[in-house]
Amino acid sequence: MKKTLQGLIVLAFALAGSAFAAESAQEATVRKLIQSTFREGVKIDTVTKTPYSGLFEVRIGSDILYTDEKAQFLFTGEVIDAKNGTNYTKARIDDLSKVKFSELPLESALKMVKGDGKRVIAVFEDPNCGYCKQFRKTLNTLDNITVYTFMYNILSDDSKDKSKNIWCSADRNKAWDDWMLRGKAAPEAPANCNTPNDKVFALGQKMRVTGTPSVIFTDGSRAPGMLDVKMLESRIAAAASNNKAN
Structure with a gap:
């Protein structure tokens, strides 16, 4: 009886392994089929059933698309559960966007500290935004908070100069608020005077920060736009x- 049970367990794991391998092969096939629909240079990061x-989910960076098993159709937009309203696409993108x-x-x-500073956020802002x-007016109404502001120069040619002038001021926070x-x-x-302008710009590009303001919370989630x-x-x-x- 014991040997029979052990045999069933081994068989179950073997079948599970075969199913996983078959699914992985299917995903690879879909990836190969769908890749031809994109222009040269576009890299598909993952294809997941x-x-x-x-x-099948087709992920390109933080962008999510969908296709069928034969890669005949490509779907854009959000997948929402009609019964409970769960937005699966948004949840997936939020997860991919975490840092x-x-x-x-x-x-x-x-670094701006108000009150005990126990609550912490980071924000990407452009001086011309x-x-x-x-x-910034909203942030100034909060108490017991620490705000790290990355000056992310993406909007105007002189954003970088304004950020440099602020960074090199005797009181950076005052100079930022004054402006x-x-x-x-x-x-x-x-x-x-040396600044972290280039480092911050590279960071924002790596994190795919496409607009300002963008808030980063301590759990890694983010909120693009003004809250x-x-x-x-x-x-x-x-x-x-x-x-x-x-």
């Missing part, structure tokens, strides 16, 4: 809860 409707907060080069960011200036909140420009920086106070507080609390759960 999904648990819904026999679709390790502990690995952010915080020494390359401005109007929405960033509005969002973002009051429109008062920082004095011109000395030519020999109101209520939503920002909610996301900060959710990130803290996720950190405790993990």
